Amino acid sequence: MTKSNERKLTIARAMAEATAQEMRIDPSVFVMGEDIGPLGGVYGNTRGLIEEFGAERIRDTPISETAFIGAAVGAAQDGMRPVVELMFVDFFGVCFDAIYNLMAKNIYFSGGNVKVPMVLMTSTGGGYSDGGQHSQCLYGTFAHLPGMKVVAPSNAYDAKGLMTAAMRDDSPVVYMYHKGLQGMGWLGTEAGATVHVPEEPYTLEIGKAKVVREGKDVSIVSCGMGVHNALKAAKTLEAQGVSAEVVDLVSLVPLDRDTIRASVAKTGRLIVVDEDYMSYGLSGEIIASVTEHDISVLKAAPKRVAFPDVPIPFARVMEQFCLPNPDKIVAAWDEMQAA
Amino acid sequence: MTKSNERKLTIARAMAEATAQEMRIDPSVFVMGEDIGPLGGVYGNTRGLIEEFGAERIRDTPISETAFIGAAVGAAQDGMRPVVELMFVDFFGVCFDAIYNLMAKNIYFSGGNVKVPMVLMTSTGGGYSDGGQHSQCLYGTFAHLPGMKVVAPSNAYDAKGLMTAAMRDDSPVVYMYHKGLQGMGWLGTEAGATVHVPEEPYTLEIGKAKVVREGKDVSIVSCGMGVHNALKAAKTLEAQGVSAEVVDLVSLVPLDRDTIRASVAKTGRLIVVDEDYMSYGLSGEIIASVTEHDISVLKAAPKRVAFPDVPIPFARVMEQFCLPNPDKIVAAWDEMQAA
Amino acid sequence: MSPTREEQHWMYRNMVTSRRFEEAIAKIYFEGKSPAFNMANGPIPGEMHLSDGQEPVAVGVCAHLTPEDVVTATHRPHHQAIAKGVDLDKMAAEIFGKKTGLSGGRGGHMHLFDDDVNFACSGIIAQGMGPAVGAALSRKMQGKPGVAVAFVGEGAVNQGGWHEAMNLAAVWNLPFICVVEDNGWGISVAKKTASSIASHADRAAAYGIPGKRIEGNDPYAIFEAAGEAIARARAGEGPSLLECETYRLAGHFMGDAEAYRPKGEKDALFEKDPIPKMRERLLADGAASEAELDTIEEESAARVDAAIKFARESDDAAPEDALTRVFAA
Amino acid sequence: MSPTREEQHWMYRNMVTSRRFEEAIAKIYFEGKSPAFNMANGPIPGEMHLSDGQEPVAVGVCAHLTPEDVVTATHRPHHQAIAKGVDLDKMAAEIFGKKTGLSGGRGGHMHLFDDDVNFACSGIIAQGMGPAVGAALSRKMQGKPGVAVAFVGEGAVNQGGWHEAMNLAAVWNLPFICVVEDNGWGISVAKKTASSIASHADRAAAYGIPGKRIEGNDPYAIFEAAGEAIARARAGEGPSLLECETYRLAGHFMGDAEAYRPKGEKDALFEKDPIPKMRERLLADGAASEAELDTIEEESAARVDAAIKFARESDDAAPEDALTRVFAA
């Protein structure tokens, strides 16, 4: 593609575009959440929708997550396709029953007789000093519990394709977008997330990981913001003559273990980068998925670069000390060599 | 100890005894929860307390988990030492904000200026056909999030020592007891959980795992009910000439990685048994903790025997199909040999 | 708005069917559970919450509903499921954990889903509130007929989700009705220990909607109040709250020793058993003859017998099917 | 119960201190955030919720409180923290993320904990309700003096946890007061979009407790109503609910363009700024002289300057301290 053909969108705009396109063709799609109407979503992912679709289909809600997520489940079972927003994933504690005990389980409880076609969008991630109740990723928390698909795009192209796929899915999809990738100026944004996005609707297959950089010495596996950290680390490593492969998980559930395993089988080394808390989460799962399959491929002990098991501190220096970053990934490689 | 000196208690009675003993010496300890008064707890762990301590200190609550767990946090910060019960861990979704955003984080948010000395007791586990909202373990869910200690006793001796330790701890402790070990006749019970319990109060160190059976060929690591399954499997394996070591985690947070690693360093093989959902949970964490430390000790790929990633089905045959059991552990060993 | 003769017969029939069904379940539940009572054993394992005595609420409300209306119920769902017209064969089979059950044994007694009559229930207190409000929203948005009714216990009214859903239904003016079955107990906790006011109907004021309490476990009075609330919802006039006094003649779940009940309470309740009371009233009012009622009772018993037979004779769920239907096909 | 002259001075002083503090914070907040506004930058990173205009609620209530009383506040906590007597130096330092901050930089502006005056706040809507009820319970059980006040926004009243805590406080008759700051908005969502009734004070009926709404952002009227509620709580007569109309003169958070506000709303609010209004009233009532008020204003400004200086000059938090204080020492 030539530069002039490029149509660079932020993730926020890609999500809003996908939603608008789907709403035009499918009257059962509607959006509910806090500040998703006139404000357009705190993270911009519903901007412009109320102007086009009106307040009947773009519904600002009371601060009542249990009620409106529960209502989405009921509406989804009744023929609608709700898209609901949980403003920050950190707030899941006030409404997780509706999410994990209803949304995630009703298909199963009904033996497949009801469908629950809904999307739960939620913002994740820190790095901008929003403190310990507004900065978490909680990938592990959502991915651990059965019955919900979970996606976490790292760029606008994937974001649009996943959003459309999620809205068309008859099962519930948790859509975890990272604030630092969203393209909201006031939050700062990772430039690499804003990429060319085709205008016409398209879908990405949920449950497929992507090798976003080929390499042969080490596999760096991550999602969301971590992918960008991994790509930066890979550049640094390249300068040192190390060829790093970067795997973007894209979906956490279903988890594409084949792609991960194939990558590590090729490189023989694994570093998992995870902005979520380290223990009992994503980083452990990726390592276990590889090692339980075949340990003979591993030339070194796998490593994780994850958020330590502490609440997220407010002070910039403290938070940055805890967050994964390219330097820590490079350091993990170095330790691997030293071991 | 001679048989006649034995004082066998169920876990339920051990918990109630520890609580009563602590309440006698510490007026700041009190109990809140649903049906913990005249009923004595659905799982018997507060039986006899209201008779001794009255309704002021043994408080039946409305069905308002967010309020009473939040209230426990406030009372704990104000000099009390509440013991609260979440009747089934499955209900955490209605009140997790109070648990993981308040109880678990307030010490950190205050920079250590407040203490949150409280115990959150909650029942876990299935196997008796109570369906998908009353049978979960959710070990991974609680252990993943920082700021709470998490314990899960497998027998009455540990249960009493952990309960006393938890009540004396200035940090919040989540106490996950397994219904199938509780010693309530109407639920059936694992005989191995009902053991000798000394009358005088004592504490178990939170954060220490136990090697409950020594062996040299394979380490079977688990907690709660899984320990009994592991011990049964070890017996079967012994008959086949295989010497299995069984590690009872006892605490999930802090996780005693040293004990696990030392065991696997000795045996060279690892099977993790986990009644919680397989992915992104305990089983992955144990495997990762071992392999990230040193892969050279492993003679075979580690294995997990865990609940598959599906909601817990009601029908007995379906649930039993999903649950870990001794046969599956033995089969995991066999597969390890075949690989 | 009093029930017509046909409606009265329908109500009586459903009350009796529910009672017979639960009697049958209760009996079978103990199979394999003696001498030692162990919940895990027998043809019907797990928890079992019976609704004996609470039938008037189910029939008084559901008499006004059609299959297209939506009902969400609780952990104590049989009477409502029956009154809503859930397929009794499949429901029984589900409770037995059979392949032919409503959801092939995946759900069990606390998770009965019958999409044909828009019925669902669940095991967490107040959990059905949001989905019912959402169904009401869906009808309003689609311009399709139908109201949504959430049944909850009096204990559920202190749960946060209850409050959120009430406010949401009210602020969006949805065709939604919350029916509180006040049986006086949440397991072992008495209503007055749990609720700061005596009548939850008063909580309607917090949402600016009509609230009404119906005393005496009276199917006729419940019919009347529910009729008004449902008509209001159908007319687009928004939600209502009803609290119905009712009696739990059984324990909270089977195996409950009920030591927490004040002495004599149970006996007094049995004397007020709503089924013989309704029978008497039907006869006294001349709304039915002995023969008619006998027929209804026989037919109900036969219906239940057939459902139990169907369940008993159905194949067990297939173990490996546990791994299927996590996601929509 | 009108405020005494001293109380009036105290109230004015705290309103002014709060306003000066927020003005200082607002100015510094933009340091490092221009030309491109990026929340992550500058000496005060992260979200910043100012309470300009809402000072009357804080002082009207806290005038009745002593350090031993407990307050839980929200994401918009400065005015209340100041009125409750939180150490201003440490509070400023915490907002800057300094080692000398209330919690050494771990908490930040939404997590101010001052154990000396029993103040805490948090970032999730209605989250402070349970802990305040628990503190009230603790006092009652220990027989120690002290009431607990939870401040929440009008948006929080639709959250489930709010309802649960109200019922719990009422059923246990605890020394608890919920004060609703009704600034008309929950971020961009107007009260009438979110709440099914106009006055949340009416929700007190759902708990059988007194409820009162105070119009006009009037510190004197708030003082009076809060005084009654707090006296009631101290006397062991149980909880109360107050809703105070107030004005949010700032955006929801700094950087908020406020396009959702109806045209002219902001200007009208500025005209009703409670600080000049109180100054006028003090003078008109003869409750203070110009000189006295000037002194109060100067002292308040000096107090704020000192706190900001302390915060600025304090050492940054140590990065590796992030790993400490997860559990109690």
Ligand SMILES: Cc1ncc(C[n+]2csc(CCOP(=O)(O)OP(=O)(O)O)c2C)c(N)n1
């Ligand atoms: C959130 C939640 N808390 C607790 C329970 C355990 N529990 C099951 S039934 C019940 C009592 C419910 O009382 P009520 O709502 O009055 O219904 P009833 O059983 O009387 O029909 C409780 C506490 C639960 N299922 N969900």
Ligand SMILES: Cc1ncc(C[n+]2csc(CCOP(=O)(O)OP(=O)(O)O)c2C)c(N)n1
């Ligand atoms: C449970 C929860 N949902 C949503 C949010 C996001 N949020 C932060 S402030 C706010 C509005 C709060 O409105 P109100 O309670 O009126 O307080 P105000 O901001 O007006 O002071 C919202 C929705 C949150 N912090 N917690």
Ligand SMILES: [Mg+2]
């Ligand atoms: Mg009840």
Ligand SMILES: [Mg+2]
């Ligand atoms: Mg507000």
